Amino acid sequence: MRNLIVNALKGRNLIVMIKKVFKRLEHNTATSALQWAKRNADITTDQLCQMIDANLFQNIKSDIIKIEAKANSKLEQVALSLGGGGNYVLLYFLVRKFKPKVVVETGVAAGWTSLAVLEALEKNGEGNLYSSDFPYFRFENPEKYVGIAVEPSTLKMRWNLDIRGDEFALPNIISLLGDKKINLFHYDSDKSYQGHKFAFRTIKSNLANDCIIIFDDIQDNLHFKELVEDHSLGYKIVEFQGKYIGIIGA
Numbered sequence: 001m002r003n004l005i006v007n008a009l010k011g012r013n014l015i016v017m018i019k020k021v022f023k024r025l026e027h028n029t030a031t032s033a034l035q036w037a038k039r040n041a042d043i044t045t046d047q048l049c050q051m052i053d054a055n056l057f058q059n060i061k062s063d064i065i066k067i068e069a070k071a072n073s074k075l076e077q078v079a080l081s082l083g084g085g086g087n088y089v090l091l092y093f094l095v096r097k098f099k100p101k102v103v104v105e106t107g108v109a110a111g112w113t114s115l116a117v118l119e120a121l122e123k124n125g126e127g128n129l130y131s132s133d134f135p136y137f138r139f140e141n142p143e144k145y146v147g148i149a150v151e152p153s154t155l156k157m158r159w160n161l162d163i164r165g166d167e168f169a170l171p172n173i174i175s176l177l178g179d180k181k182i183n184l185f186h187y188d189s190d191k192s193y194q195g196h197k198f199a200f201r202t203i204k205s206n207l208a209n210d211c212i213i214i215f216d217d218i219q220d221n222l223h224f225k226e227l228v229e230d231h232s233l234g235y236k237i238v239e240f241q242g243k244y245i246g247i248i249g250a
Contacts, residue, residue: 029193034219037244041237048238049093052250056097063123064089067116071149075110082145085112086188086216087240094212094250095120100183101127104173106166106199107188107216108133111147117186118155130160130176132169132189166190170202181208188216196223213248 049057067088075082091113095103103121108114108131121127135143146163150156160176162169166189185207187199196215200223207213218224218237224246228235236247 082110088116092116105186111149134165193221218246
């Protein structure tokens with residue numbers, strides 16, 4: 001409780017925390033969303049990557065092992081549960097394959113996907129990552145744990161990290177981008193319907209025509225289902241570590 005109060009008094013944290021509480025009161029559609037995701041998840045991460053470029057997928061497997069080792073080594077030094085990572089295998093593959101110049105992600109936590117994206121950008125020799133996150137406010141000094149898996153400092157030169165929460169960070173990221181278009185967007189933050197809706201509404205005018213869009217945890221609400229159905233978008237769904245990921249454009 002002490003950490004909660006202390007962190008709430010920092011900057012705009014209290015505003016973000018109050019909004020998170022109210023979002024939890026929204027109508028729960030998780031059962032319907034889970035059923036829909038399960039029905040439409042007909043391909044694995046490995047199968048999708050092989051279908052797109054089997055040779056590249058084979059070649060990057062050693063890179064994935066190194067990324068896992070780096071992240072695990074760093075996290076072993078932290079005696080806290082920082083949550084699981086997103087589908088870092090898929091993200092590393094897609095960045096290596098399509099060589100995006102601008103990647104935007106929401107939700108960093110320990111930094112599994114951030115590390116994967118930054119390693120891939122570094123390997124490509126081009127591109128930058130813009131990340132939005134909000135610290136685990138139940139911890140003491142939670143800011144220091146955001147993206148802790150990301151090393152060395154050379155990777156951070158490609159990284160713009162804003163930890164004020166999506167409602168503040170995403171508009172700021174869009175402002176920083178100016179005329180630059182987003183080539184890959186990965187959503188893995190606020191699990192509420194309104195959180196998904198706000199993020200997509202904020203960034204959609206800055207998406208490149210061939211932008212790859214990835215939503216994690218689509219089993220939590222019906223936003224992804226409604227998005228692809230309302231706009232007649234082609235999509236794929238894969239399961240990763242017991243969660244479902246919706247993909248548009250890959």
